[in-house]
Amino acid sequence: MTEDQKIIRVLSCCGKAPKSAWALDKTERNAVAALCGADGLLVAGGQEKFRILMVEHYERRKATSEEFEQPPVVVDSPLTRE
Amino acid sequence: MGKQYTLGCISLYDGAAAATHIAASSVSVDANTVVSGNDSGSFYEEFQSVVGFDPTVNFTSKCVAELLSWIGLSGQCVGGAFDVTRFDVITRRIADCQSALSETPHIRDRFDDGLLTLGSLGVDRNGDAALTVNFDAITDGTNAPITRTDGVALPTPVVAQRFAMGLPAFDGVTYPDTENWSLEFGISKTEKSPSLGSIWTDSIGVLTVRPVLTIRNRDISKLTNALLAAASASATHLDTKLQLIARENGGSYQDFGDAVHIGITIAGLLTPQNIINAASNQRATNELRISASYDGTNAPILFDLASTYDLSPP
Numbered sequence: 001m002t003e004d005q006k007i008i009r010v011l012s013c014c015g016k017a018p019k020s021a022w023a024l025d026k027t028e029r030n031a032v033a034a035l036c037g038a039d040g041l042l043v044a045g046g047q048e049k050f051r052i053l054m055v056e057h058y059e060r061r062k063a064t065s066e067e068f069e070q071p072p073v074v075v076d077s078p079l080t081r082e
Numbered sequence: 083m084g085k086q087y088t089l090g091c092i093s094l095y096d097g098a099a100a101a102t103h104i105a106a107s108s109v110s111v112d113a114n115t116v117v118s119g120n121d122s123g124s125f126y127e128e129f130q131s132v133v134g135f136d137p138t139v140n141f142t143s144k145c146v147a148e149l150l151s152w153i154g155l156s157g158q159c160v161g162g163a164f165d166v167t168r169f170d171v172i173t174r175r176i177a178d179c180q181s182a183l184s185e186t187p188h189i190r191d192r193f194d195d196g197l198l199t200l201g202s203l204g205v206d207r208n209g210d211a212a213l214t215v216n217f218d219a220i221t222d223g224t225n226a227p228i229t230r231t232d233g234v235a236l237p238t239p240v241v242a243q244r245f246a247m248g249l250p251a252f253d254g255v256t257y258p259d260t261e262n263w264s265l266e267f268g269i270s271k272t273e274k275s276p277s278l279g280s281i282w283t284d285s286i287g288v289l290t291v292r293p294v295l296t297i298r299n300r301d302i303s304k305l306t307n308a309l310l311a312a313a314s315a316s317a318t319h320l321d322t323k324l325q326l327i328a329r330e331n332g333g334s335y336q337d338f339g340d341a342v343h344i345g346i347t348i349a350g351l352l353t354p355q356n357i358i359n360a361a362s363n364q365r366a367t368n369e370l371r372i373s374a375s376y377d378g379t380n381a382p383i384l385f386d387l388a389s390t391y392d393l394s395p396p
Binding site for chain 2: 008013015018023041043046047
């Protein structure tokens with residue numbers, strides 16, 4: 001599988017759509033792709049690792065964009081649950 | 083002079099504010115306006131107020147792959163801080179014989195904040211797969227949840243896709259005689275209520291995701307004695323797969339070896355629901371159901387939107 005395919009598989013395994021990868025930087029893409037197992041499913045503990053990666057991704061974007069506001073909508077999924 | 087309108091398209095904007103316009107086969111935008119009275123003993127109502135205004139959009143589209151590339155199983159927030167930044171519904175004005183249309187005769191209803199969720203995905207043996215999507219609009223705290231502009235051009239290009247039923251497999255067994263299947267995503271959301279001092283809701287979230295797949299099958303022998311005795315079988319992402327074959331415009335199907343088809347895997351519990359449904363002069367069918375569940379690592383439903391078509395799934 002290519003890195004793109006791995007990222008899309010990981011996103012799907014975490015209930016996210018492929019477009020969610022649009023703002024990942026190179027380091028984040030590598031980290032997300034590493035969560036994809038050989039069978040195309042998440043590696044053990046992948047949900048939690050993905051959640052942490054997305055929190056860091058969100059913080060990075062927030063720090064680099066003045067327009068980036070705190071989201072008014074919270075999706076209560078395994079990805080965002082505290 | 084009267085004006086008449088029909089279906090246009092829907093538009094989704096990504097984080098770079100680039101729009102993708104997607105064909106839909108039906109769209110309904112509901113206001114969900116709530117009016118309350120003072121519950122007095124008066125014969126007629128004498129004091130009425132609007133206490134809620136919560137627009138929702140429900141649309142159905144055959145552009146399954148495109149929409150699933152935007153909206154995940156757990157929903158997709160729409161707003162400036164999210165991966166989908168804006169959602170438009172375009173209604174096309176119908177040209178009539180009274181006057182020529184202007185260059186911008188159409189209507190755009192714009193939603194800058196809200197939540198997109200999957201409703202259901204289904205396909206008949208001889209039809210096209212159709213996906214229903216729900217959108218709940220919210221306010222940004224200042225502005226109304228919907229903004230209408232009367233006088234826009236029709237967007238181009240508009241994405242159009244069609245998918246046919248492919249060979250499915252459940253619990254490792256292929257079901258070539260499947261009549262139809264329907265996947266209800268079973269997404270429940272928080273109750274919407276206006277923010278203080280407002281008639282607009284300012285928050286919504288997904289509470290639970292409980293997808294259920296229903297399969298109607300012609301080959302009733304697939305429901306084996308072992309399955310009846312146990313009344314259930316486990317389905318995993320490695321042995322249960324739905325497939326949708328991409329149709330080709332100007333042809334029949336796109337090449338099975340091309341990564342343009344859709345594969346959907348499901349984990350959960352397979353149970354018989356209807357063992358035989360037979361009537362005179364009709365083909366008998368039965369019905370199976372898979373209640374999807376979390377396998378401890380992966381979401382209950384996984385979408386592969388760039389899949390080759392597998393002639394021997396899973």
